[in-house]
Amino acid sequence: MTSQQPTVFIVDDEPAIRDSLTLLITQEGIQVHTFENAESFLSSMHPLNCQLKSCIILDVRMPGESGIQLQEALIDRNCLIPIIFLTGYGDIPTSVKAIKTGAFDFLTKPVTRAKLLTCIQAAFLESENRIEANKHNQDILTRLSALTKREHEVMVLAIQGCHNKEIASRLGISHRTVEIHRSNIMHKTGALNLLDLARIAYEGKLDNSS
Amino acid sequence: MAITIMANSFTGLSFEVLFNAMSEAMLLVNDTGHVVLANPVAQDLLGYAESDLVNMTVEQLMPIRYREHHLNYRQTYLNDPRKRAMGKGRNLVLLNRAGQELAVDISLSPIKINHQLYVLATLNSTNKLHQVEDALEASEERLQLAKQAANLGIFDFDFEHNIIHWDNRMQQIWGNSNCSDGTITYEKFTHAIHPKDLAIYQTTFDKATDPSGDGEFHTEFRVIHPDGTICWVATAGQVHFEEGHPSRLLGMARDITPRKTLEEELKIQRAETETLFKQQVAIHTASAIAHELNQPLTAISAYSEVALHVVENDQINNPEIKRALKGCVEQAQRAGQSLHELVDFLQKGEISTEKLNLNKIVMDALRIARSDGYSEFHVQIHLEPHLPTVLANRLHIQKSLVNLLRNAVEAMRTANIAPSAITITVKTLQEKNMAMVTVQDNGPGVEQAIIHQIFEPFFTTKPTGIGMGLSISRTLIEANGGQLWLDPDTKEGAKFHFTLPFAS
Numbered sequence: 001m002t003s004q005q006p007t008v009f010i011v012d013d014e015p016a017i018r019d020s021l022t023l024l025i026t027q028e029g030i031q032v033h034t035f036e037n038a039e040s041f042l043s044s045m046h047p048l049n050c051q052l053k054s055c056i057i058l059d060v061r062m063p064g065e066s067g068i069q070l071q072e073a074l075i076d077r078n079c080l081i082p083i084i085f086l087t088g089y090g091d092i093p094t095s096v097k098a099i100k101t102g103a104f105d106f107l108t109k110p111v112t113r114a115k116l117l118t119c120i121q122a123a124f125l126e127s128e129n130r131i132e133a134n135k136h137n138q139d140i141l142t143r144l145s146a147l148t149k150r151e152h153e154v155m156v157l158a159i160q161g162c163h164n165k166e167i168a169s170r171l172g173i174s175h176r177t178v179e180i181h182r183s184n185i186m187h188k189t190g191a192l193n194l195l196d197l198a199r200i201a202y203e204g205k206l207d208n209s210s
Numbered sequence: 211m212a213i214t215i216m217a218n219s220f221t222g223l224s225f226e227v228l229f230n231a232m233s234e235a236m237l238l239v240n241d242t243g244h245v246v247l248a249n250p251v252a253q254d255l256l257g258y259a260e261s262d263l264v265n266m267t268v269e270q271l272m273p274i275r276y277r278e279h280h281l282n283y284r285q286t287y288l289n290d291p292r293k294r295a296m297g298k299g300r301n302l303v304l305l306n307r308a309g310q311e312l313a314v315d316i317s318l319s320p321i322k323i324n325h326q327l328y329v330l331a332t333l334n335s336t337n338k339l340h341q342v343e344d345a346l347e348a349s350e351e352r353l354q355l356a357k358q359a360a361n362l363g364i365f366d367f368d369f370e371h372n373i374i375h376w377d378n379r380m381q382q383i384w385g386n387s388n389c390s391d392g393t394i395t396y397e398k399f400t401h402a403i404h405p406k407d408l409a410i411y412q413t414t415f416d417k418a419t420d421p422s423g424d425g426e427f428h429t430e431f432r433v434i435h436p437d438g439t440i441c442w443v444a445t446a447g448q449v450h451f452e453e454g455h456p457s458r459l460l461g462m463a464r465d466i467t468p469r470k471t472l473e474e475e476l477k478i479q480r481a482e483t484e485t486l487f488k489q490q491v492a493i494h495t496a497s498a499i500a501h502e503l504n505q506p507l508t509a510i511s512a513y514s515e516v517a518l519h520v521v522e523n524d525q526i527n528n529p530e531i532k533r534a535l536k537g538c539v540e541q542a543q544r545a546g547q548s549l550h551e552l553v554d555f556l557q558k559g560e561i562s563t564e565k566l567n568l569n570k571i572v573m574d575a576l577r578i579a580r581s582d583g584y585s586e587f588h589v590q591i592h593l594e595p596h597l598p599t600v601l602a603n604r605l606h607i608q609k610s611l612v613n614l615l616r617n618a619v620e621a622m623r624t625a626n627i628a629p630s631a632i633t634i635t636v637k638t639l640q641e642k643n644m645a646m647v648t649v650q651d652n653g654p655g656v657e658q659a660i661i662h663q664i665f666e667p668f669f670t671t672k673p674t675g676i677g678m679g680l681s682i683s684r685t686l687i688e689a690n691g692g693q694l695w696l697d698p699d700t701k702e703g704a705k706f707h708f709t710l711p712f713a714s
Contacts, residue, residue, distance in 0.1 A: 020512035
């Protein structure tokens with residue numbers, strides 16, 4: 001499960017579906033792991049999975065924990081893996097909710113090979129993007145966390161458009177000290193200019209609040 | 211002088227002893243209207259000593275305004291003296307020594323002694339009668355108050371004159387305000403009755419006025435006011451008969467519009483939820499079958515495509531196998547499509563949502579459950595007073611709640627729990643921006659073994675159940691953006707929760 005090969009996780013209680021879909025997907029050279037219920041999938045979750053280009057094919061209706069509940073559990077764990085829901089009939093409202101809460105897509109059974117494979121490829125792409133974005137976020141967070149408390153204060157005022165003089169008087173420090181702080185801030189964050197700094201601070205905040 | 215004569219006339223003083231012993235005030239008066247004897251009670255009542263009373267004329271004991279009239283009356287009476295009993299006697303006003311007027315009821319007995327006519331007058335102070343009258347007045351007043359409190363209108367139908375006497379309240383109930391004389395003709399009275407209720411009114415009326423019956427008149431009907439307002443009226447009355455004919459119908463009426471409106475609402479709501487439930491049963495049945503067929507169809511379709519792929523990739527040149535496999539895929543897809551269309555057809559129509567006060571829905575559902583015969587439980591309700599509105603379909607939520615209440619009652623019934631109790635709690639889940647409703651009973655809870663099955667369609671533990679209640683309730687709640695689940699802790703009875711998103 002820790003191999004770096006793109007992987008599809010199938011969570012479905014029906015053995016024939018797990019088996020037939022596994023055959024179908026592996027024919028394309030994609031690695032497949034199957035689980036018969038939500039609980040067993042969750043217990044096998046490895047943090048590294050989140051860094052793996054992958055997607056989950058999830059049955060909406062299962063005895064015990066439903067597909068939707070598993071999705072919620074994954075969201076709670078900040079899991080980045082895109083989820084493709086497989087729905088039967090009479091699950092339309094459920095599907096709508098799944099989409100609203102961030103399911104990548106949903107496919108109705110019986111699904112055709114063409115539709116399933118297209119969807120998996122799109123989900124892999126999404127998976128990559130999410131991993132990329134996550135790395136970027138991590139990077140920004142690391143950079144921002146290198147700032148001292150005072151540097152952080154100076155940065156907040158600077159991106160609000162305050163001049164050095166104003167920052168100095170507000171924080172009760174000398175003009176020269178502010179200049180040194182600013183230079184350190186630009187260096188530590190790798191920002192090219194004030195606008196870039198504002199973007200980094202903004203993205204960092206976004207990540208903090210989520 | 212007179213006393214001496216009298217005393218001598220009655221040997222042994224037995225009359226006088228008797229006279230003085232009487233507990234009523236008595237005067238013995240001669241034919242000239244003079245008092246000859248007064249017993250102690252009379253002395254007491256009038257405030258005179260006997261010596262003062264003797265030789266006073268009875269007119270002297272009256273206010274001036276009555277004296278002349280009484281004089282005439284006395285003459286007439288003496289011409290034809292007969293016994294006049296109390297009550298049928300005269301009401302007199304007497305003056306006591308202090309000049310206060312006393313109302314007395316008087317009875318007269320003529321007594322002849324030695325050819326001399328005397329009249330024995332027994333006076334009964336009507337102060338007592340006044341008390342009775344007061345009591346009557348008070349009871350009348352109480353009746354009036356009760357009438358007002360019950361908002362009763364009174365009517366009195368005089369058959370002979372074809373006229374109904376009615377009080378103000380009755381006129382109000384009929385929507386009339388301009389019948390100041392307090393009467394109405396029977397035709398006008400019945401004209402106000404709603405055409406659809408006229409038949410039932412007439413049947414009741416005919417039955418009540420049938421001399422062979424008990425004359426009881428009870429019915430409910432609608433009355434149309436002149437301004438078009440419709441008012442539900444309940445009447446109760448009694449027909450009186452004279453010589454085998456109805457002579458009088460005395461009755462009262464009450465405006466029962468609020469109760470009727472509530473009943474109507476309840477009836478409509480019940481019909482609506484019933485329809486919804488039937489639809490949902492059909493949908494769920496179809497969905498459940500579709501789901502069951504769908505699983506193998508999905509596998510068949512996928513397996514066939516796998517095989518087809520192998521055939522194509524390995525360049526096995528067998529057109530029959532290819533055609534057969536393609537056929538398998540196509541037919542499996544087609545079967546799936548048909549099932550889709552069927553379920554779509556059953557589920558057609560968007561659900562309409564509105565902003566709902568969940569507290570009110572809880573009370574409505576309780577009312578419906580109770581009126582459906584699930585009423586034998588104590589209920590504890592913990593509402594959240596300022597709960598924001600939720601956005602949902604009223605009927606869906608109501609039906610789900612009624613289902614949960616019915617399940618709770620049935621579970622407690624089966625387990626013979628007494629007293630059975632249900633606790634309903636409504637509260638806010640801050641972190642999810644949702645409202646949560648909890649229905650808890652004090653029944654045996656849900657067995658661990660079946661916890662995962664109770665939401666499955668057609669799963670039931672009841673001998674007569676179809677196993678759709680919880681399955682449908684969950685679908686309905688989920689269709690409204692919420693969730694319905696069983697609390698894993700069932701030690702103190704089954705506890706179901708459901709959530710619904712707030713409108714804002």
